[in-house]
Structures are given as C-alpha cells and as structure tokens.
Amino acid sequence: MTVRLIKHAASDADVVFAARVSTQGADSIPAEVLGGSERGLINYLMRERHGSPFEHGSITMYVEAPIFVFREWQRHRIASYNEESARYRELRPTFYLPAVDRKLVQVGKAGAYRFERGTAEQLDIVDSTLVAAYRTAYDAYDQMLAAGIAREIARAALPVGIYSSMYVTMNPRGLMNFLSLRTHREGAAFVSNPQREIEMCAEKVEAIFADLMPVTHAAFEANGRVAP
Amino acid sequence: MTVRLIKHAASDADVVFAARVSTQGADSIPAEVLGGSERGLINYLMRERHGSPFEHGSITMYVEAPIFVFREWQRHRIASYNEESARYRELRPTFYLPAVDRKLVQVGKAGAYRFERGTAEQLDIVDSTLVAAYRTAYDAYDQMLAAGIAREIARAALPVGIYSSMYVTMNPRGLMNFLSLRTHREGAAFVSNPQREIEMCAEKVEAIFADLMPVTHAAFEANGRVAP
Amino acid sequence: MTVRLIKHAASDADVVFAARVSTQGADSIPAEVLGGSERGLINYLMRERHGSPFEHGSITMYVEAPIFVFREWQRHRIASYNEESARYRELRPTFYLPAVDRKLVQVGKAGAYRFERGTAEQLDIVDSTLVAAYRTAYDAYDQMLAAGIAREIARAALPVGIYSSMYVTMNPRGLMNFLSLRTHREGAAFVSNPQREIEMCAEKVEAIFADLMPVTHAAFEANGRVAP
Amino acid sequence: MTVRLIKHAASDADVVFAARVSTQGADSIPAEVLGGSERGLINYLMRERHGSPFEHGSITMYVEAPIFVFREWQRHRIASYNEESARYRELRPTFYLPAVDRKLVQVGKAGAYRFERGTAEQLDIVDSTLVAAYRTAYDAYDQMLAAGIAREIARAALPVGIYSSMYVTMNPRGLMNFLSLRTHREGAAFVSNPQREIEMCAEKVEAIFADLMPVTHAAFEANGRVAP
Numbered sequence: 053m054t055v056r057l058i059k060h061a062a063s064d065a066d067v068v069f070a071a072r073v074s075t076q077g078a079d080s081i082p083a084e085v086l087g088g089s090e091r092g093l094i095n096y097l098m099r100e101r102h103g104s105p106f107e108h109g110s111i112t113m114y115v116e117a118p119i120f121v122f123r124e125w126q127r128h129r130i131a132s133y134n135e136e137s138a139r140y141r142e143l144r145p146t147f148y149l150p151a152v153d154r155k156l157v158q159v160g161k162a163g164a165y166r167f168e169r170g171t172a173e174q175l176d177i178v179d180s181t182l183v184a185a186y187r188t189a190y191d192a193y194d195q196m197l198a199a200g201i202a203r204e205i206a207r208a209a210l211p212v213g214i215y216s217s218m219y220v221t222m223n224p225r226g227l228m229n230f231l232s233l234r235t236h237r238e239g240a241a242f243v244s245n246p247q248r249e250i251e252m253c254a255e256k257v258e259a260i261f262a263d264l265m266p267v268t269h270a271a272f273e274a275n276g277r278v279a280p
Numbered sequence: 281m282t283v284r285l286i287k288h289a290a291s292d293a294d295v296v297f298a299a300r301v302s303t304q305g306a307d308s309i310p311a312e313v314l315g316g317s318e319r320g321l322i323n324y325l326m327r328e329r330h331g332s333p334f335e336h337g338s339i340t341m342y343v344e345a346p347i348f349v350f351r352e353w354q355r356h357r358i359a360s361y362n363e364e365s366a367r368y369r370e371l372r373p374t375f376y377l378p379a380v381d382r383k384l385v386q387v388g389k390a391g392a393y394r395f396e397r398g399t400a401e402q403l404d405i406v407d408s409t410l411v412a413a414y415r416t417a418y419d420a421y422d423q424m425l426a427a428g429i430a431r432e433i434a435r436a437a438l439p440v441g442i443y444s445s446m447y448v449t450m451n452p453r454g455l456m457n458f459l460s461l462r463t464h465r466e467g468a469a470f471v472s473n474p475q476r477e478i479e480m481c482a483e484k485v486e487a488i489f490a491d492l493m494p495v496t497h498a499a500f501e502a503n504g505r506v507a508p
Numbered sequence: 509m510t511v512r513l514i515k516h517a518a519s520d521a522d523v524v525f526a527a528r529v530s531t532q533g534a535d536s537i538p539a540e541v542l543g544g545s546e547r548g549l550i551n552y553l554m555r556e557r558h559g560s561p562f563e564h565g566s567i568t569m570y571v572e573a574p575i576f577v578f579r580e581w582q583r584h585r586i587a588s589y590n591e592e593s594a595r596y597r598e599l600r601p602t603f604y605l606p607a608v609d610r611k612l613v614q615v616g617k618a619g620a621y622r623f624e625r626g627t628a629e630q631l632d633i634v635d636s637t638l639v640a641a642y643r644t645a646y647d648a649y650d651q652m653l654a655a656g657i658a659r660e661i662a663r664a665a666l667p668v669g670i671y672s673s674m675y676v677t678m679n680p681r682g683l684m685n686f687l688s689l690r691t692h693r694e695g696a697a698f699v700s701n702p703q704r705e706i707e708m709c710a711e712k713v714e715a716i717f718a719d720l721m722p723v724t725h726a727a728f729e730a731n732g733r734v735a736p
Numbered sequence: 737m738t739v740r741l742i743k744h745a746a747s748d749a750d751v752v753f754a755a756r757v758s759t760q761g762a763d764s765i766p767a768e769v770l771g772g773s774e775r776g777l778i779n780y781l782m783r784e785r786h787g788s789p790f791e792h793g794s795i796t797m798y799v800e801a802p803i804f805v806f807r808e809w810q811r812h813r814i815a816s817y818n819e820e821s822a823r824y825r826e827l828r829p830t831f832y833l834p835a836v837d838r839k840l841v842q843v844g845k846a847g848a849y850r851f852e853r854g855t856a857e858q859l860d861i862v863d864s865t866l867v868a869a870y871r872t873a874y875d876a877y878d879q880m881l882a883a884g885i886a887r888e889i890a891r892a893a894l895p896v897g898i899y900s901s902m903y904v905t906m907n908p909r910g911l912m913n914f915l916s917l918r919t920h921r922e923g924a925a926f927v928s929n930p931q932r933e934i935e936m937c938a939e940k941v942e943a944i945f946a947d948l949m950p951v952t953h954a955a956f957e958a959n960g961r962v963a964p
Contacts, residue, residue, distance in 0.1 A: 059745050078820075110792075126355060133788065157428055213436030287565075294515065294568070308675075337568070360564055369531050444533075644872045
C-alpha cells in the first residue's frame with residue numbers, strides 16, 4: 053500500500069482563525085503561531101463537535117492499493133477522487149498478497165467478528181491460491197487484449213486484488229471521519245472494525261495528518277477519535 | 281442487469297410547489313394536477329438550469345450488476361448506497377458475459393473512442409476466456425473458504441465481472457446528472473461516452489424516472505439532457 | 509413557527525432492507541412488518557453508527573420561520589431548500605416576537621452560556637422596541653417600493669426577524685444530524701446549545717420524524733441522540 | 737464588499753496530474769511546468785465537462801458583505817463556511833448602501849427582469865430611507881442590549897443590509913459553479929441573473945481564481961462559463 057502526500061493547505065492555525073471569526077468577526081486575523089489558548093480552543097471544538105472550523109483546507113494524496121480497498125474508500129463522499137481507468141489504459145500485473153502477519157481467520161458472528169492468525173498451512177494456501185488465480189486472470193486479460201478486445205471488456209476477468217492508483221483530496225474534517233471509521237482503536241468512543249487492508253492505508257493517512265496538524269490530531273486522539 | 285423501483289416520493293407536482301415558493305411564499309400550495317402553465321414552468325426551470333426544485337423527493341432502486349459497473353456508479357456522491365458485503369457474506373457465482381450484440385472492439389484514440397462489433401471469433405474468445413477465468417477465480421475463492429480463510433481475504437481472487445447487489449437512493453436532480461453522464465445520446469448538449477454496461481443500467485433508471493415524472497423527463501430530453 | 513409535513517418516503521422498514529442487503533444480498537426483501545429482530549437491528553445500527561441505511565428516503569416539509577432561523581437551518585448542507593425570494597416577491601409584514609416564556613437574558617461566558625427569564629420590564633422593552641423597529645423597517649421598505657425601487661434593493665431595510673417560508677427535504681440521517689445539533693437535551697452524548705427559536709422548529713421536525721419512523725426515533729433517543 | 741485570499745492549494749498543474757492518473761496511473765507525476773499539451777488537456781476537460789480533476793485543491797477567502805449576500809452565497813453546499821455569530825458577539829454598525837451606479841429599477845416580468853438606472857430622486861430616496869432605517873434598527877438593537885437582553889434576541893431588529901464576515905473555502909470546481917451562477921455574462925452558455933451585490937463579490941472571487949489558475953480560468957471563459 054502506498055499513501056504519499058502530494059500537496060496541501062492544512063495547518064492547525066487554520067482551525068483557529070475559522071473558529072474565531074464567530075466571536076471576533078473581522079478581528080479574527082490568521083496567525084501561524086499557536087499558544088496555549090489556541091490549543092485549548094482546538095480541543096474545545098473537537099470535544100464539543102464544532103466541526104466546521106476543521107474544513108478550511110485540503111490534503112491531496114496519491115494512493116496505490118487493491119481495488120477492494122478503493123471500493124471501500126470511495127464510499128466516503130466528502131472527498132475528491134481521480135483514479136486510473138481500466139477503460140483507458142492496460143492495468144499492470146501488480147496484485148495484493150497478505151503479509152505473514154495478516155490474521156487470516158474470522159471468528160465469531162456478524163457484528164462481533166474478530167480475527168486470528170492462520171496456521172502455516174493456511175498461509176500457504178492463501179499465497180499459492182491467490183498467486184495462481186491472479187496469474188490465470190491476468191493471462192485471460194492479456195489473451196483478450198491480444199485478440200483485439202476492448203480493455204473495458206477484458207478487464208472483467210481481473211480480480212479485486214489487483215492494484216489501482218488514485219489521487220484523493222480531503223479536508224481535515226472529512227479525513228478525520230475517514231480515520232474514525234477505517235481504523236480500529238480499543239479506546240475509541242465508537243469502535244470501528246475496518247478491514248485490515250484499508251486500515252493499513254488509514255494509518256499512513258493518519259501519519260500524514262498528524263504531521264501536518266499535530267495539535268488537531270492530538271485533540272482527535274484525546275477526544276475518543278470522534279470526527280467533529 | 282437488474283434495476284427495480286423499490287419506493288419513491290417523486291412526482292412532477294413536487295417540482296412545481298418547490299419552484300413557486302420563491303414567487304408565492306405561503307400560497308405555493310402543493311397540487312397534484314398539472315396544467316399547461318405547470319408544464320411550461322418545469323420546462324423553463326430545466327432550460328435555465330434552476331436545479332433546486334428538482335431535489336425534493338427520492339427514488340430508491342434495487343440494482344444487480346457487475347462490480348465494475350458499481351465502481352463507476354458509486355462515484356456519484358449525491359446519492360445513498362447500501363451494498364452487499366463480501367466481508368459479511370459469501371458471494372454467489374453469478375458473472376457478467378457480454379451479449380452477442382455488445383460491440384467488442386475499441387477504435388480511435390483517447391478522448392474519441394468508438395466501438396465496433398467484433399468478429400464471431402472474437403465473441404468466442406471473450407466468452408470462453410471469461411468463463412474459464414471466472415470459473416478458476418471462483419474455485420480459488422471456494423478453496424480458500426473451505427480452508428477456513430476469512431471471506432474478506434478470499435474475495436481478493438474474485439473478478440470485477442462478478443455480480444453484486446445494492447440499494448441506491450437518488451433525488452431527481454442527482455438522477456438526471458447520473459443519466460446525463462451515463463447515457464450516450466448524439467443530440468445531447470454535452471455528449472457522454474459511458475461504458476455500455478453502466479449505460480444499460482442507466483436506461484432502466486431512465487425508464488423508471490420517465491414513468492414517475494413524465495413532464496420532468498420530457499423537459500430533460502427537450503433541453504439537451506443537461507442536468508439542471 | 510410552522511413546520512408541516514408535505515410528503516415523504518420514510519419508514520422504519522426502509523432501514524431494515526437497506527441494512528440487510530450487506531449480509532443477504534438479493535434476499536434482502538423489503539417488508540413492512542417489523543418484529544423484534546428488526547427493532548434490534550435498528551438499535552444496533554444506531555449504536556454502532558452505521559449511518560448509511562438511514563439515508564434511503566426523504567421527508568419534505570414546509571416551514572415558516574424568521575430569517576435568522578433560516579440562516580442557521582440552511583447551513584445544513586445535506587438537505588434541499590427552496591425559499592421564498594425577496595427578489596421576486598414583496599415580503600409580507602409578519603415578524604417574530606418572543607413569547608412570554610422565552611428566556612431573555614444570557615448569563616455566563618462564551619462556550620458555557622445559559623439563559624434566564626427576563627423581568628416584566630425587560631419583556632416590555634423587547635416587545636415595544638422590536639415592534640417599533642419592525643414597523644419603521646417595513647415602512648421604509650414600502651416607501652422604497654412605492655418610489656419604484658427594485659424589491660431586491662428595498663429589502664436591505666428588512667430585519668432578520670421577518671418571516672420567510674421554504675420547502676426543505678432531508679433524508680432521515682441528515683434529519684437526525686439536524687436534531688442532534690438543533691435541540692438541547694441534558695442526557696445527550698454531545699450536548700448542543702441551539703438558539704431557542706430554531707429548537708422550536710426542530711421540536712416540530714422531531715414530532716414528524718417520530719411519527720413516521722417510531723422505531724428509528726426511539727433508537728436515536730436510546731443511544732444519546734447521536735446522528736448515526 | 738471585501739473578498740481577500742487567505743490561503744490556497746490551487747494551481748493549474750493539479751488539474752493535469754489528477755486527469756492524467758486515469759490514463760497513466762503511477763506515471764502521472766505532478767509537474768509544475770505547463771506546456772501546450774497541458775493547456776490543451778485542461779481545455780478538453782472543461783469542454784467535455786470532466787469535472788473531477790478540478791476538485792483537488794482549496795481556496796480559502798475572507799469575505800465581508802451584507803447578510804442578504806451571505807444568504808445567497810451559503811446556499812452553495814459544496815463549500816465550507818465559518819461566519820461571525822450574532823449570538824456570540826455584538827455586531828458592528830456597518831451597513832450596505834448602493835453606489836451611485838447601482839441600477840435601482842427592475843423592469844419586465846418574472847424570469848426576464850432587467851435593471852435600469854434610477855433617477856437622482858430615486859437614488860436620494862434609497863439613500864435617505866436606508867440610512868434612517870438602519871439607524872433606527874441599530875438604535876433598537878443597542879437599547880435592548882443596554883437593557884440586558886441577549887444578543888441573539890436583540891439582533892432580530894437588525895436588517896439584512898448589515899455587514900457580516902466569514903471565511904469560505906471552495907475547491908476550484910465548486911468555485912466555478914459559484915461563478916457560473918453568480919455572474920451575468922451575455923455570451924455564457926447558460927446566462928444567469930444574479931443580484932448585483934453578490935455579483936460584485938463573485939467578480940472579486942473570479943479575479944483571485946484567475947490569478948491562481950490562469951489556464952483553468954481561460955478554459956472556463958472559452959467554454960461558455962459552464963462549471964465542468
């Protein structure tokens with residue numbers, strides 16, 4: 053999984069001027085230096101879920117992940133996407149294989165699943181079965197393209213484990229909503245159970261966010277990881 | 281492809297009362313009977329792209345289509361979706377095969393493609409290659425499930441040609457935007473070039489829409505199929 | 509304040525079929541009868557904040573309220589609005605006066621205000637001052653219109669206490685978000701402090717909602733009035 | 737009217753990398769230098785209304801304008817707002833008066849209005865009537881505040897001609913939609929008839945936009961000022 057920061061207009065200071073305009077009007081002058089009262093204000097906004105001051109900015113990232121991850125990601129509607137198109141280009145044969153530490157076995161019932169490590173044999177089965185299935189699928193794709201079939205038809209054979217790439221832009225509020233739903237944290241006010249693969253992306257998104265907006269991120273953490 | 285109307289609150293009359301409130305305020309009494317001036321009003325709103333009166337309602341549909349169609353559909357953000365989950369249930373082995381009249385060959389260059397009918401041989405290749413690829417993929421999926429692997433991992437092998445199902449709700453304005461982008465009509469003010477498979481769904485959506493809101497649909501047609 | 513239900517497609521049963529498609533696919537058949545497991549499901553979705561099944565429908569209301577209420581209401585972006593236009597029609601002289609039980613005095617500091625009842629004298633001042641100001645403003649408006657000035661200019665004199673009217677359409681999820689922010693309830697998970705006038709509207713919206721979707725409303729109440 | 741650029745992440749180059757990912761995937765490397773083919777691409781996207789590549793960025797502005805202008809502006813839902821609050825602060829006595837070149841007289845009928853210059857007498861009436869109405873309204877406001885009445889009640893007397901201030905953030909696509917609806921240009925594909933006061937703001941927004949994204953702005957102009 054790749055998540056790379058491309059460009060942004062996002063800093064803790066933006067939250068402050070946007071929030072202060074409600075009480076100060078024209079005197080809410082943007083400033084880049086945050087003191088204690090600014091940190092307190094950001095924490096207050098987060099705790100009370102005054103969300104709109106967290107919308108003034110944007111974070112654009114380049115992402116590479118399997119299609120089944122993109123399918124979940126793109127359900128977030130307060131975001132902008134442009135993705136590689138299997139109608140306009142030939143997809144490359146890059147596929148997802150779980151790492152050795154991926155928990156492979158789902159235990160429990162709907163609404164209360166947990167995951168456990170698989171046996172060595174199970175890991176082998178996943179690896180060999182997926183590799184074989186991916187190879188067959190890509191051969192079929194290649195064969196149809198070689199026969200002059202349109203890419204948009206031939207791609208029907210390709211698995212959701214194939215990698216795609218996209219640019220995604222979110223504002224900080226939408227990004228926190230994404231984090232709250234796509235990471236699992238025991239202490240969270242509302243515990244989510246995302247699929248591990250999108251969580252791996254979300255962790256990279258979170259690192260970028262924490263780097264750009266450390267005070268906001270700390271307030272998000274301190275207040276139960278609830279998107280404001 | 282299946283598109284079935286589930287429920288709705290959508291009629292031409294809604295457009296009229298919503299539009300008239302701007303000029304009549306409290307006297308904009310909803311009425312179900314449309315005369316000539318109501319038809320003229322709807323046409324005027326469409327032509328001038330006064331879009332908001334077309335938002336007061338909802339149309340909920342049940343859809344069955346391949347994942348590659350859902351991937352395009354769900355990029356429309358002014359809509360609500362709930363889809364079958366390959367994390368929570370085992371997908372059934374239903375897959376997409378192009379019908380005999382599907383044009384298989386893409387001619388021209390990016391931005392100006394057109395599609396032509398394939399030879400009998402090409403149709404054979406598509407059919408036999410897809411069937412074989414689908415079978416191998418589903419066998420791999422089955423094999424992993426039988427070995428106790430979680431559904432959400434095993435599904436990585438499944439192709440984007442497999443069918444999924446969802447409920448989708450749109451308001452009439454969002455629905456017209458969907459139609460304008462996902463149907464190809466020569467006379468349209470902005471000609472779109474959707475993939476044929478999503479267009480097949482869009483045509484069914486359009487039939488439902490035309491049935492529920494005939495005056496609005498006629499105005500959409502008469503004004504270049506531009507979403508207002 | 510007036511809030512009147514105009515039309516809707518909204519019932520508890522919609523939540524059930526939309527939620528069940530994730531685990532049942534094509535077998536998620538809409539049914540209108542809700543038993544214990546359906547009630548349990550709705551409560552589970554609410555508690556866990558699985559919000560999307562609450563989006564499949566729409567509730568259209570006709571509202572009359574002062575402009576300062578509309579200003580707050582229309583900041584809710586997941587909704588559709590059509591409002592009486594002071595550009596296209598002459599506004600009528602209907603103005604807001606606080607009822608005798610409206611608490612007039614704000615005590616405390618920013619972020620922790622509370623309101624207390626005013627004295628009889630304060631109530632008199634509000635009444636007489638507002639009536640005089642409204643009268644002067646409307647006379648000025650009338651005078652400019654009589655002199656042939658365009659409505660859109662003359663209206664600059666009109667106060668935000670004047671009534672306007674609109675149609676608003678929300679889906680159940682957006683409506684619950686509106687309720688959570690525009691009502692004050694001591695036991696809520698996130699306590700809001702809306703202005704009393706928009707809360708008076710929100711209470712009427714809530715009564716309509718509770719009538720249309722009693723199970724969903726009960727689950728909203730039971731789970732801290734957090735929009736899912 | 738004041739519209740001041742606060743911060744942004746917006747450049748023509750962003751459109752290019754976002755668009756090219758569909759055909760180039762991982763090779764769509766962001767570059768800051770635009771040649772002829774990049775200009776051609778931006779023009780093509782605009783003409784064909786491929787809108788999503790114009791969403792990757794944000795432009796944050798500080799705005800001062802009368803409430804009646806904010807009322808129209810904030811109906812644009814693909815945008816983020818934080819505004820001065822008359823609940824949390826005392827508004828200052830700054831009010832809107834039309835400049836001498838403002839056309840004061842509306843001629844024609846609904847749907848086809850045009851505006852003409854007023855007589856010297858009409859201009860006098862507007863000035864003197866508005867000034868008197870504003871003064872009375874603000875005196876009433878002051879009087880209620882002096883009597884200990886809460887700001888949120890006292891403000892009911894204030895006219896929609898009073899100035900407010902806000903921060904607004906839009907992405908380039910949303911901004912172009914704003915421009916297409918809030919400016920009047922004879923040659924436009926869809927001619928809008930905004931109120932002159934919001935158009936004065938829109939012209940300032942457009943100058944900022946043209947400065948930040950000159951190629952995109954030129955393409956917007958060249959293609960009928962239709963938001964893509």
